[in-house]
Amino acid sequence: MSPRTTTPPPAEDLAIGAQPSRPTADTRALHQLQRALDHAERPFLGFPDHLLQVMAELAPLLGLLDDQHGGPYETGRFEEGTHPYKRALLDYFAVIAGSSPNETHGHVASCPRAALHSALALARRRLPQPSVYVSAEAHHDVAKTCELLGMNAVRIQALPDGTMDPDDLRLQTRLRYGAGALVVATCGTPMRGATDNIADLRTAAAPSGPVHVHVDASAGALAAAHSSQAPPWSLAHGADSLTLSGHPLLSLPVPAGILLVRREQAPADGSQSTLPLRSPLTGTHSGLGALLLWTRLRSLGRTGVAAMVARGQDVAAHALERLDSAGASPQHLPGSLTVTFERPPAWVIDKWRLRSEAGLARITTTGPMTHAAVDQLAADLRSARGRAAA
Numbered sequence: 001m002s003p004r005t006t007t008p009p010p011a012e013d014l015a016i017g018a019q020p021s022r023p024t025a026d027t028r029a030l031h032q033l034q035r036a037l038d039h040a041e042r043p044f045l046g047f048p049d050h051l052l053q054v055m056a057e058l059a060p061l062l063g064l065l066d067d068q069h070g071g072p073y074e075t076g077r078f079e080e081g082t083h084p085y086k087r088a089l090l091d092y093f094a095v096i097a098g099s100s101p102n103e104t105h106g107h108v109a110s111c112p113r114a115a116l117h118s119a120l121a122l123a124r125r126r127l128p129q130p131s132v133y134v135s136a137e138a139h140h141d142v143a144k145t146c147e148l149l150g151m152n153a154v155r156i157q158a159l160p161d162g163t164m165d166p167d168d169l170r171l172q173t174r175l176r177y178g179a180g181a182l183v184v185a186t187c188g189t190p191m192r193g194a195t196d197n198i199a200d201l202r203t204a205a206a207p208s209g210p211v212h213v214h215v216d217a218s219a220g221a222l223a224a225a226h227s228s229q230a231p232p233w234s235l236a237h238g239a240d241s242l243t244l245s246g247h248p249l250l251s252l253p254v255p256a257g258i259l260l261v262r263r264e265q266a267p268a269d270g271s272q273s274t275l276p277l278r279s280p281l282t283g284t285h286s287g288l289g290a291l292l293l294w295t296r297l298r299s300l301g302r303t304g305v306a307a308m309v310a311r312g313q314d315v316a317a318h319a320l321e322r323l324d325s326a327g328a329s330p331q332h333l334p335g336s337l338t339v340t341f342e343r344p345p346a347w348v349i350d351k352w353r354l355r356s357e358a359g360l361a362r363i364t365t366t367g368p369m370t371h372a373a374v375d376q377l378a379a380d381l382r383s384a385r386g387r388a389a390a
Contacts, residue, residue, distance in 0.1 A: 082287035085294045092297060093244050093258045096225045097217075098236025106259040108290045112218035113141045115243040115257030120145055122261060123182050123212045123241065130182040130212070133172060133205065135164035135196065137189040139216060151182075161333060162194030166204040173208035180209040187233040188220020191357050192331070193338025193364075195220055197231040198239055213238060218245040218257065220336065226309040229334035235260065247289075249308060249337070249366050250296045256289030308366075312337040315365040315374065322378040327385050337365045345384050352377060 013029065086108040091101040109115040120132065132151050134142050137158040146153040154176075157168040164185065173181050183205050185196035198213050205211045215233060217224070221244040224230035235242060241261040246252065297305070316332050319339045323330035328341035340362045348354070354361040363369060363377070 082290055085287070086290050089258065089290060089294055089297070090260070093221075094235075094260055096221060097239075097242050097244065097260055098225075098234035099260070099262075103263055104235065104260045105263055106261055108293075109257035109259060110289060111255040112216075112243055112245045112257035113145065115218075115245075115259040116141055116216060117145050117148065118259050119214050119241045119243050119261070120149055120151065120182070120184075123214055124149065124151060127180045127182055127210055127212055130180040130210075131176055132182045132184060133169055134184050135186060135189070137162045137164070137191065137194060138184060138186050139190050139218075142184050142216060158194075162189045162192030164196045164201060166197075166200045169201060170204040170207070173205045176208060178209050181205040181211050183211060183213045185213060185215045185233070185239070186220075187215055187217035187224050187230075188336070188338070190219065191338075191355070191360065191362060192333065192340055193220060193336035193362075194333055195224055195231055195233050195335065197233075198237055199232045202238055212240045215239045215242045217242050219248055222246065222249045222305060223309050223312065223337050224335055226306045227313065227335035231335075235262065246293050246297065248364075249305075249312075250293070250300075251367055252289070252292050252296060254289045254292060256293045309337070312365040312369075315369055315371060318371050319363060319365060319369075319374045322374050323381065326378040326381040328378075328381045339363050339365065341381075344381055345388070348377075348380050348384055351380065 013025075089108055090104075090106055094101050094104045097104070107115075107118065109118065124130070130151075132142075132146050132153045133156050134146070134153050135156050135158050143153050154172050156172060157165045159165050169183070183198075183201050185198045185201055187195045189195075196215075198215060202211055202213050205213075217233065220230075220233075221242070224233050232238070241259065244258040244260065245256065246258075247255045300308070313335075316337055316339050320330050320332045323339065323341050328344070330339050330341040332339045340360045343349070343356045343359050343361045344354075349356055349361060352363075354363065356362075363374075
């Protein structure tokens with residue numbers, strides 16, 4: 001079925017009027033939307049597919065209200081609610097990030113952007129006057145968050161593979177000698193899936209004074225943690241804080257963000273900062289994303305997550321071979337689940353809903369990205385080249 005054959009209902013049919021609507025009509029419209037978004041009906045290879053897993057057993061969670069104040073480590077409250085589940089998530093991600101629950105703490109946010117906001121606000125308490133050094137390939141949320149917090153963001157050039165350039169970082173920090181540096185590294189850049197080497201970045205920024213390295217690992221943490229090819233990216237490699245997420249790889253219908261920070265920088269008793277314990281964006285935390293993330297990880301276990309990453313890397317290797325044979329000049333970084341290639345014509349991008357930027361397009365080998373889907377995409381790329389040559 002063509003991805004363009006499903007027509008959305010007219011806007012006037014969705015208006016909220018003075019009188020109640022007809023439930024049957026609304027239900028029919030929602031079912032049409034569900035079919036339109038179904039990955040089997042509408043190819044979606046440019047981004048991870050959040051609708052891959054049908055977890056009907058989780059439907060009762062939609063009837064729960066979890067609007068809790070405070071953070072997951074606070075005790076003595078009348079009802080803990082989802083706090084134990086959040087602590088279990090934090091313990092899991094601490095190990096994923098190369099640390100242990102005894103060495104880190106943090107909180108579960110409603111989305112990666114909220115977790116990033118907390119991380120940079122915390123780093124500013126540690127280094128009140130630093131500039132924030134951000135790669136040109138970093139997610140746009142980093143620059144937006146710096147603007148919200150009133151922090152000076154310094155753009156650092158990227159190397160051809162998409163990683164931050166340590167030499168340019170060294171130069172930029174020398175221009176601000178003695179001010180200290182807040183370096184935001186990336187594990188899984190939005191376009192190329194690149195992972196910065198934080199050991200190199202810390203060394204490059206060291207002459208500027210105190211250095212805090214935060215890693216935005218929302219897109220690449222789970223892949224990097226289960227790959228022997230990933231460069232130094234985690235708490236084990238010298239990061240001071242990380243933000244992570246599980247929904248891109250795990251195909252969850254809602255996002256959830258994780259903030260981890262070393263305990264010595266923000267004690268759990270809140271004597272220096274309570275930011276890791278509660279988000280500065282909101283005073284309460286929605287627990288739905290946390291519960292869905294916990295349930296998915298429990299159903300997979302560490303071995304299941306590792307198997308998902310291995311499958312994605314296998315598909316990436318297949319894509320590298322097939323797209324090369326189609327003349328698309330693909331590129332793939334070790335340990336990544338992203339494959340980039342020459343930007344195809346608009347009809348290919350539109351059909352497969354590919355992300356494209358600066359002459360490149362990309363696929364992410366999660367969700368619906370199978371060997372068969374790669375073969376179909378390669379056939380379209382080959383056909384596009386044939387049309388261009390005719």
